[in-house]
Amino acid sequence: MTKPFTIGDKLLIGLLICWSLSALLPRRGPGEWALIEADGKPLGRFPLKGEENISAQGPLGITHIRIAGGRVWIVDSPCPHKLCVKMGKKGRAGEVIVCVPNRVIVKVEGRRDFDSVTP
Amino acid sequence: MTRSPHKGGTQKLTRLSLLVALGLALYTVESLIPLPLGRVGLANLATLLALFLFGGGEALLVMGMRVLLGSILLGGPLNPASLLSFAGGVASTSVMILLFPLYPRVFSIVGISIWGAMAHNIAQLLAAWLLLGRAEGIFSLLPLIPLISLAGGLIVGLLAWLVISRLPAWEWNDHGLE
Numbered sequence A: 001m002t003k004p005f006t007i008g009d010k011l012l013i014g015l016l017i018c019w020s021l022s023a024l025l026p027r028r029g030p031g032e033w034a035l036i037e038a039d040g041k042p043l044g045r046f047p048l049k050g051e052e053n054i055s056a057q058g059p060l061g062i063t064h065i066r067i068a069g070g071r072v073w074i075v076d077s078p079c080p081h082k083l084c085v086k087m088g089k090k091g092r093a094g095e096v097i098v099c100v101p102n103r104v105i106v107k108v109e110g111r112r113d114f115d116s117v118t119p
Numbered sequence B: 001m002t003r004s005p006h007k008g009g010t011q012k013l014t015r016l017s018l019l020v021a022l023g024l025a026l027y028t029v030e031s032l033i034p035l036p037l038g039r040v041g042l043a044n045l046a047t048l049l050a051l052f053l054f055g056g057g058e059a060l061l062v063m064g065m066r067v068l069l070g071s072i073l074l075g076g077p078l079n080p081a082s083l084l085s086f087a088g089g090v091a092s093t094s095v096m097i098l099l100f101p102l103y104p105r106v107f108s109i110v111g112i113s114i115w116g117a118m119a120h121n122i123a124q125l126l127a128a129w130l131l132l133g134r135a136e137g138i139f140s141l142l143p144l145i146p147l148i149s150l151a152g153g154l155i156v157g158l159l160a161w162l163v164i165s166r167l168p169a170w171e172w173n174d175h176g177l178e
Helices: A007-024 B009-032 B044-053 B056-073 B080-102 B109-131 B136-166
Strands: A033-038 A041-047 A052-057 A062-068 A071-076 A096-099 A104-109
Touching: A007 B109, A007 B136, A033 A052, A033 A062, A041 A052, A062 A104, A071 A096, A071 A104, A096 B136, A104 B136, B009 B044, B009 B056, B044 B056, B044 B080, B044 B109, B044 B136, B056 B080, B080 B109, B109 B136
Parallel strands: none
Antiparallel strands: A033 A041, A033 A104, A052 A062, A062 A071, A096 A104
């Protein structure tokens, strides 16, 4: 059995490390609004300034989303693992909260987040 | 390629079944860990071992059986988690089979494993995109893929290397492995 690491392995690992580093250091400005999509349909863009409670209807039920203090988060969700609730509060452009079971996506957008969105 | 007499049909069946059981156990354990997207892909260890010890067809078989049984155990065949698991499994197994001829000149088993993890995570992201009604917000998770794939692929690849390098040489040397 050939021992790791061959030259190909090292090149691959180096490439992936560079790719991750470049992706982990994006210039993320503060977000200005939250784009909420439920069941594949956009629900609308909600400004992060101010306070708002939004209900998004998905196949499992209603996901409760709250905006306050310049950030957005999921307060409660009918999905089994509540990963979206655990993802916490997001306020920087390009950040997302995804709930796959209830098909809800919350995406923070700003004016300078195009770098982090376009692959 | 001459096969050793002790590698008869029954023994092969038993070993492939063991690999399916191993994959299933790892898949179940991993599904208990709540991580938002990007699993390490530990179940891929069974597929990788099947590929190196038996071949491409057997790797597909072990992956397919694991996904099928996993979907019955955890939630049902049309459950989103099962569809994601199927997409990831097919993609990673196909990529590893395609790149297997590059072993050992270009990549070791770890390199093949990292490629498999990449394919697994990219396919899962695409499948999640389709399941979510083509919402493009999900592609914001794309920058996480190289990091997660590197970590998962390294862990699985090193484990597979530890396993195979501890097997007696006759277990794998008739497959042209060095």
